Amino acid sequence: MNVVTSDGTVAKALSVLDQVTAMGRPVRMRELLETSEFPKPTLYRLLQTLTNQRMLSYDKEQQTYAPGIRLVSLAHSAWSQASLAPIAAPHISALGASLREAIHLAQLDNGQVVFVDKRQASNRFATLARTGQVAPAYCTGVGKAILAHLPKEEQAQALRQQAFLKYTDATHTSAETLLRELEQIHSEGVAFDREEHEVGIISIAAPILTNTGRVVGAVSIATATNRHTLDGLNAFRPALLDCAALIGAEAQSWQSPSVPS
């Protein structure tokens, strides 16, 4: 998915970084080589460079590469500056506390949804979303809420980035059916996740809009089917919209996604 359009060495290095982090475990060069588009010496050199820069850490014993801690400290500034999280924190805390349900805050990045904060009501199901996790936009409540309120052009671009993998029976598998739902979401103002990403998990999501009408993220209330029905989630709608509006009002000027043409 990483379109390595001639953006130079930096792009290549970052693509390797992506590849390593995507593996989800320490990896040897051999494994990377199999899926890499780069020839061996090039890959080797890039790994060297990234390791020198501490973006990767290298285990001398196992000869494996893993993401480096430097990323963790970089993310701290990113999180506190580039994300809605600091602004939204008090509001989603309040919402979570009053409803006793899980609240998620997400933003769009390269067609994917990035969860930038979350509140758990109980620790019963722990494996929902964790800060920094990414998920597809086309089959999550927050994703659809954002997509539905994107300007035409950006929306088209984002739709092109969707993979439309079928996670469950309810997952959208084409841009056409998704687009139809997005229109409905746009007019209604909220989006539902009807077990489209994971069986048993549903959510109601609202977009976060600035006063200029730009969508900068989304909030959702997520729960399990054995706790609530979709109709039941509807009861949360006013509180959710309220919360989203409060956040939007505070998120005055926000970066435009700066899509390179």
Added chain:
Amino acid sequence: MNVVTSDGTVAKALSVLDQVTAMGRPVRMRELLETSEFPKPTLYRLLQTLTNQRMLSYDKEQQTYAPGIRLVSLAHSAWSQASLAPIAAPHISALGASLREAIHLAQLDNGQVVFVDKRQASNRFATLARTGQVAPAYCTGVGKAILAHLPKEEQAQALRQQAFLKYTDATHTSAETLLRELEQIHSEGVAFDREEHEVGIISIAAPILTNTGRVVGAVSIATATNRHTLDGLNAFRPALLDCAALIGAEAQSWQSPSVPS
């Protein structure tokens, strides 16, 4: 090859990235140019590249650059793979719950301490708000605990990276006095922060050692002088050492700091 040898475009790009994140707010190119070592067109091109790669986000209105959300998602993998946090989580949770004090988990990166997890007495969950922060090693409990147990060579290298800024009256201001304390810490097994970084904040810290004797991080119990005295912290020593030992036992193989010689 030398250690500080800058390798290539990637290094330059990352240095710009660092500079932007370090500013702590959206910045214009002009501001970066003032402190940058790069001439204008070069800086411009690097910013372009980083923005294309979504490591930076660009606000068209204000013409400002800020860290990009991509960093947040990258950090997620880094945190869950490269850090001790996932392994240590249950143990520091238990420690925090039983003592009702703040627990910090930290690792060393480039001579600095990176907090990879924290537990407040009140809050259960880790968010990026509190993780990812960096602090100097020479004037924090966790930092000194780690430094004291580093192999000779790495220790020397780390000491060379310390700035020895005087934060409080108790701050070490030279490698000599620090080294003396490190020896003591090494034999005693715990380190104290005697208001060396911030007035009113003290802590007791223990290194996390693998079964091979390598130090991979540190845990600390931090508190305020109006809650406890340094002697009072001593009461926590057994529990702290216990916790550190448990974590160390589980942290089997860990990456060596991969210093390119």
Added chain:
DNA sequence: CCTGATGCTTCCGCAATTCAAAACCGTCTC
């Protein structure tokens, strides 16, 4: 032991990318 297989590392000539001076353009100020 030797030998072949596997995978990491280094060499080195060629070519592409990066570099930065200078010029250009858009906007804001007086």
Added chain:
DNA sequence: GAGACGGTTTTGAATTGCGGAAGCATCAGG
């Protein structure tokens, strides 16, 4: 409307990154 200021583009030179091929380690089986 002129001047200043900051951002963007152009361009020739040369640094750098590139990657085929060869060189090492390490390990397994003979």
